[in-house]
Amino acid sequence: MLIVAYPILSSIIRSLTDRQTKGFTFDNYTYFFTRPLEIRNILFTLGVVVVTVVLAMVFAYLLALYLRFSKSKISRLIGGLYLIPRFIPGLVAIYAMMIIIRDSGVINRISQLFGYNFKPGLMYNEKGLIIMNLWFNIPFAALIITSGLSAIPDSIIEGARDVGAGRWRTFIHMILPLSIKDVFVSATFVFMANVGSFTTPFLIMGASxxxxxxxxxxxxxxxxxxxxxxxxxxxxxxLICSVSAAVYIYTNLKEKEWEK
Known part of the structure; x- marks a missing residue:
């Protein structure tokens, strides 16, 4: 109540308070939905977050499938490496990425060795921001999804194949329904983490x-x-984050429904 409910209630009350008269007003909300710059900020944030979530889920799910069902040495190697981004401090990772992707960075210098002057153009725009977001979020989402896939007994998959189901039908009718809940759960966490992110957009985007x-x-x-x-x-x-929170709560309450 003290560290969650009270700050939320206090913010709501203050958001409805006029700065000058201290009276009740909706002007503070009107400000963000009438000024073109503030509207662009909201739409830009939602666009970046949605693209990040979609791409992160696609790559994380493919990675999780590979780690779960592949027994090769490469999969074991990737299984030991893909969590490394989770243990690297954010500032270190961002500055390392900036050294690589900025127009005078490592990629540009390598291209100059071959007579080119390739400039990635990934700084101060949403492309570089999304790439950095994916670097952070794909391992996190893959960790959750891999855990869900690992809970699927091999006997279910073997049984489906024994009755003639191919890989595609096994995936659509067995694996996907049993793992979709974990996809939604990881998507909600990625969504909420990126809506209010500061360090990555501040360093990648600057004052743009x-x-x-x-x-x-x-x-x-x-x-x-x-x-x-x-x-x-x-x-x-x-309120924006509460949408994904509602999805998270729904998927947990409907756990038995996903299995059906």
Missing amino acids: SPKMLGIALFEQFNIYMDYEKTSALSVIMF
């Missing part, structure tokens, strides 16, 4: 516009010191 909501929140609080608008933006971000 539009901004992720985490940076916009930072500016309202630290630069403009408008705590009422900061509270309103916090509530907006909370």
Whole structure:
């Protein structure tokens, strides 16, 4: 109640307070849905987050399938390496990636050895931000999905093949239904983590516009010191995240339904 409920309630009350008169107002919310720049920030954040979630789930699921059903030496090697990003501090990883992808970075220098001057163009735009998000989130999502796939007994898959089901039918009718819940769970965590992210977009995007909501929140609080608008933006971000939270709760409550 003290560390979760009270701060949320306090933010809601302050978001409905006029900065000058201290009276009740919806102006703090109106500000974010009427100003073109703020609308672009919201749409930009949602676009980046949705693309990150979709791509992360696709690659994470394929990786998890490979790690679960492949017995090769390469799969064992990847199984020991894919979790490394989870143990590297975020700032270290971001700066390392910046050294590689910036226009004067490692990729550009390698291209110059072959007579080219290739500039990736991945800094200060959403492409570099999404790539960095995937670097962080694919291992995390794959960890959850792999755990779910590992819980599927081999006997179920062997039984399906014994009655003539091919790989595709086994996947569609057996593996996917039994693992889809874990996909939704990992997607909710990736979604919520990226809606309010600050470090990655701040370093990759810089001061360019539009901004992720985490940076916009930072500016309202630290630069403009408008705590009422900061509270309103916090509530907006909370409502956006509550959508994925609802999906998370639904998938857990319907666990038996997924199995059916």
